[in-house]
Amino acid sequence: MSTVKIAAIDLGTVSSRLLCAEMRNGQITASTKRTVITDLGERVDATGVFAPAAIDRVTQACTEFVRKAREFGAQHVCCTLTSAARDVSNGNELLDRLRNLGLVPQVIPGEVEARLTFYGVARDFANERIAVADSGGGSTELVVGRASDGGLELDCAESLNIGCRRVTERFFSSVPPSADELDKAAAWARAQFEPYWARLANRPERLVAVGGTVTTLVAMVHELAVYDSHFVHLRDLTIEQVEDGIDRMRSLTVEQIAQLPGIQAKRAPVILAGAIVVRELMRAGGYGRLTVSENSLLAGAAATIYEAAMSGRTVIGWIPELSSW
Incomplete structure (x- = not known):
């Protein structure tokens, strides 16, 4: 072909x-x-x-x-x-x-966003039941399932209205925020995630996370002067490393955060809240570490575009409208 x-x-x-x-x-x-x-x-x-x-x-x-x-x-x-x-x-x-x-x-609806992200990520974990989290600016998509030659088996796909931009604007009056604002943001974030994990009788051993927050945290932890997607892809991030990142940023201004190795200046205003979201996601799910993937919705979208263009049918069950030039 x-x-x-x-x-x-x-x-x-x-x-x-x-x-x-x-x-x-x-x-x-x-x-x-x-x-x-x-x-x-x-x-x-x-x-x-x-x-x-x-x-x-x-x-x-x-x-x-x-x-x-x-x-x-x-x-x-x-x-x-x-x-x-x-x-x-x-x-x-x-x-x-x-x-x-x-x-x-x-x-696109949140569930479609979650399915596209899982489809993009799961190809690196064929036949393994995994949890995938895409923590963005306004929402976090969570999916548990397995990818195999027979297609996708999804147990639970959900989109929650919690993300780094939303948490920053809702809880922080300034950056750095007060200790009370940090505590309230963390408590709210954890309360959003706990019901999702509680519904799963059997949680997967592996949590895979995508998005700018987790890739930036890896870059910060390893002090990458120049971002290297090959280094970041499939790198583990422990909850202790996330905690260390929060402690490092919690008393800094946006300008000071932007000076840290691995931080893009335009992401500096929201990365502290993003780290809190990731930490509370891990705490609520009982995960001490997660695997960071560079694959994401875009990879799932690419496969879905191809399927729709070639056959009019897609693995995830959503048919995208396409521009053809």
């Missing part, structure tokens, strides 16, 4: 991402990825609307993404929006701009 070129665009609460991939027989044979921190979810938790500046940032990023996808020769393009877009009343302002770029934007 010939190679098919696809592009997947994912517009999240904190970052906007593009994956351009060559695919053959459902597998990625070559790819490039671009991530821009656009903070689409800025003040969404408080206002329920996209800020004009946030819409402008995402539009600018997507203009570049479309240019790169065209240069790449993408035959099929999918554009998804997640938590922030599910929460706002003025989403059409952004969706109309994306349509003007030639995209077909889709605001």
